[in-house]
Amino acid sequence: MLDYEVLSKLQEEALGALQAAADAAELDAWRIRYLGRKGGALSEAMKRLAVLAREERPAYGQAANEVKERLEAAFGEREEALKSANLRAELTAGAVDVTLPGRRPELGHLHVVTQTLRQIIAIFGEMGFQVYEAPDVETDEYNFGLLNMPPYHPARDMWDSFWVSQEDQSTGSGERLVMRTHTSPGQIRVMRERYPEPIRVILPGKTYRYEQVSARSESQFTQVEGLAVGRGIRMTDLIGTLQAFASKMYAAGRRLRVRGSYFPFTEPSIEADMDCMLCGGKGCVVCKYTGWLEVAGAGMVHPVVLRNGGYDPKIYSGFAFGFGVERPSMVKYGIKDMRLFYGNDLRFVEQFK
Ligand code: DAH
Numbered sequence: 001m002l003d004y005e006v007l008s009k010l011q012e013e014a015l016g017a018l019q020a021a022a023d024a025a026e027l028d029a030w031r032i033r034y035l036g037r038k039g040g041a042l043s044e045a046m047k048r049l050a051v052l053a054r055e056e057r058p059a060y061g062q063a064a065n066e067v068k069e070r071l072e073a074a075f076g077e078r079e080e081a082l083k084s085a086n087l088r089a090e091l092t093a094g095a096v097d098v099t100l101p102g103r104r105p106e107l108g109h110l111h112v113v114t115q116t117l118r119q120i121i122a123i124f125g126e127m128g129f130q131v132y133e134a135p136d137v138e139t140d141e142y143n144f145g146l147l148n149m150p151p152y153h154p155a156r157d158m159w160d161s162f163w164v165s166q167e168d169q170s171t172g173s174g175e176r177l178v179m180r181t182h183t184s185p186g187q188i189r190v191m192r193e194r195y196p197e198p199i200r201v202i203l204p205g206k207t208y209r210y211e212q213v214s215a216r217s218e219s220q221f222t223q224v225e226g227l228a229v230g231r232g233i234r235m236t237d238l239i240g241t242l243q244a245f246a247s248k249m250y251a252a253g254r255r256l257r258v259r260g261s262y263f264p265f266t267e268p269s270i271e272a273d274m275d276c277m278l279c280g281g282k283g284c285v286v287c288k289y290t291g292w293l294e295v296a297g298a299g300m301v302h303p304v305v306l307r308n309g310g311y312d313p314k315i316y317s318g319f320a321f322g323f324g325v326e327r328p329s330m331v332k333y334g335i336k337d338m339r340l341f342y343g344n345d346l347r348f349v350e351q352f353k
Contacts, residue, residue, distance in 0.1 A: 003048060003052065003056075003060055004060070004063055006045060006048075007045060007060075007063055007064055007067050008067075010034075010041055010042065010045060010067065011067045011070060011071065014030075014034045014041065014071050014074075015071070015074055017030055017033075017034070018030055018071075018074055018075065018078050019078070021078065021082075022082075023082065023086075024082070027075075027078065027079060027082060030075070031075060034071055035068070035071060035072065035075065042064065042067065042068050042071065045064055045067075046061075046064055048060065049061055049064075109352070109353045111341075111349065111352070112329060112333070112341070112349075112351075112352035113222055113325055113326065113329065113341060115352065116325055116328075116329050116332075117204050117222065117224070117325060119249065120202070120204070120224055120245075120249065120325070121202065121204065123245055123248045123249055124202045124226070124245065126248075127200075127241065127244060127245075128200050129200050129201055129202045129226065129228075130200065130201045130202075131201065131202055131203075131204065132186060132189075132190050132201040132202070132203050133186075133203065133204075133205060134180075134183065134185060134186030134189050134190075134203055134205065135180070136179060136180055136205065136206055136208070137164060137177055137178070137179060137180070138177070138178055138179075138180040138185045139175045139176065139177060139178070140175060140176040140177070140178055141175060142180075142185035142188055142189070143161075143178050143180050143181060143182075143184075143185045144156055144178075146185070146188045146305070146308040146309075147184055147185065147187070147188070147264060147265040147305060147308075148264040148265050148302050148304045148305055148308075149264045149265075153264065155262075155263075155264040159181035159182065159209060160181075160209050160210035160211060161178050161179070161181050161208075161209070161210055162178065162179040162208050162209070162210050162219075163176060163177070163178050164176075164177035164178060164179065179207075179208035180205075180207055180208065181207060181208065181209055182207050182223060182225070182322060183203045183204070183205050183207060183223040183224065183225035183322060184225055184265060184320070184322060186203035186205070186225055186227075187203070187225065187227045187265070187301070187305065187309065187320060188305070188308055188309050190203070190227060190309075191227075191229060191306070191308075191309025191310055191311055192309055192310055195309065195310035195311060196310075196311070198228075198229060198230035198231075199227055199228060199229040199230070199318070200227075200228045200230075201226070201227050202224055202225065202226045202227075203224070203225040203226075203227070204222070204223070204224045204225075204325075205222070205223065206220055206221070206222055206223075207220070207221055207222070207223045208220050209221075213339065214338075214339075215336065215337040215338060215339065216338055217338060218326070218338050218339060218341070218342065220342065221324055221325070221326050221338075221341075222324065222325040222326060223322055223323065223324055223325065224322070224323055224325060225320065225321070225322045226241070226296075226298075226319075226320060226321045226322070227301070227318060227319075227320045228241075228318055228319050228320075229301065229306070229309070229311055229316055229317075229318035230316065230317075230318065231315065231316060231317070232317065233300075233316075233317045233318050233319055234300075234317070234319075235268075235270075235300060235319070237319060238270075238298055238299075238300070238319035238321065239256060239258060239272070241319075241321075242256060242272045242295055242296060242298065242321060243256045245295075246274040246295050249328075250274065250277045250328075250332070251277040254274040254275060254277065255274065255275040255281070256272055256273070256274055256295070257272070257273045257274070257275075257292055258270045258271070258272050258273075259271045259272075259273070261297065261299075263297060263299055264302070265299075265301070265302050265305045265320070266298065266299025266300055266301060266302055266305075266320060267299065267300060267302045267303070268299055268300060269297070269298070269299035270297075270298050270299055271294065271296070271297050271298070272294075272295040272296050272298055272321075273292035273293060273294055273295060274292070274293055274295050275291060275292060275293075276290075276291055276292060276293050277293075278331075279291065286331055293328075293331060294323075294327070295323060296321040296322060296323035297321065297322050297323070298319065298320060298321035298322070299319070299320060299321075300317060300318070300319055300320075301317070301318035301319060301320050306318060326338055326341055329341075333352075
C-alpha cells in the first residue's frame with residue numbers, strides 16, 4: 001500500500017508545482033524534475049518495480065503509468081494555458097487604440113516669396129500683363145550694354161555684379177557672362193521676340209548682386225519687371241498702372257507719389273512711392289516716419305533701348321518698371337531680417353502656410 005501512497009503523493013505535489021510554474025522556463029524545470037527520463041521523480045518511482053514482489057509489479061506499473069499520463073496531460077494543458085495568457089498579455093501591451101486620432105502627414109506649401117509673386121502675377125494678369133521668363137545668367141550685353149550702359153558707363157556701378165568665369169564656358173561668343181543684376185535685360189529679349197506686336201508683360205525672377213549680406217540686403221533676391229510697348233503709351237499709363245497695382249496689392253485707395261530719378265534705360269525716369277498703409281501717411285516705424293513706402297523704379301523706355309529691342313522710337317513708346325519682392329513682403333508681414341527668406345529655417349517658413 002505504501003508504494004501507492006508514494007505515487008499519489010507524487011502526483012499531488014507535481015500538480016501543485018505545475019500550477020505554480022508561471023513561464024516557459026519554470027515549466028521546463030518542472031518537466032525535467034517530474035517527467036525527466038533521467039532522475040525525474042516519476043522515473044525514480046518506476047525503479048521500485050525492481051524491488052517489488054513479482055505479483056505486485058503489474059498493478060504498480062499500471063498505477064505509475066496512469067500518474068505519468070495524468071502529469072503529461074496536465075503539463076500539456078498548463079503549457080497551452082500559459083501560451084494563451086502570454087499572447088493575451090502581449091496583445092494588450094502592444095494594443096492599438098483605434099479611437100486615437102491619426103498622425104497627419106506634413107504637407108508642403110509655397111514659400112512666402114512664391115505666394116507673393118503669384119499674387120503680383122494675378123494682379124498684373126487682370127490688367128492684361130503676360131508673364132515672360134528670361135535667363136538668370138546673362139551676357140554683359142543684355143544686362144548692361146543693350147540697356148544703354150556701354151562698357152565703362154558709370155551707371156554700371158549701381159549694380160555690384162557677380163561675373164561668371166568664362167574659362168570653362170563654351171559660349172563661343174567670348175562674351176562676359178554675369179548673374180543678372182536685375183530683371184531689366186528681359187525687356188530686350190521680349191522686344192526682340194515680339195516685334196512688331198504691342199507688348200504688355202511682367203518678368204518675375206531671381207536677381208543677384210555682389211552685396212554685403214545684412215538684415216536689409218541679400219546677394220540673391222527676387223524682382224518683378226514690367227514692360228509695355230506700343231503706340232501712344234504715356235507716362236500717365238505708367239502711373240495709373242502702378243497706382244492700380246499698389247491699391248490691389250496693399251490696400252484700396254493708395255495714393256501714389258512720383259519722384260524724378262535716374263536709370264540709364266528710361267527717360268524720363270521716376271521712382272514711385274505710395275502712402276504708408278499702416279499709418280495712413282502720418283509716419284511710423286515701417287515707413288521710417290516719412291509716410292511713404294517705395295513701390296518701384298520706373299520710367300518711359302529710353303529710345304536707345306526701344307531701338308535695341310527692334311522698335312522704332314519714332315513710332316513706338318513704352319513704359320517700364322521694376323521692384324523687389326522681398327522688401328515689400330518684409331513691410332507687409334513685419335519681417336525684420338531679409339536673411340530669413342532663404343535661411344531655410346522651418347520656424348520661419350512654416351509661418352506662411
Ligand atoms: N532695374 C532697376 C534696378 O534693378 C529697376 C528698374 C528701374 C527697372 C526702372 C525698370 C525701370 O524697368 O524702368 O534697380
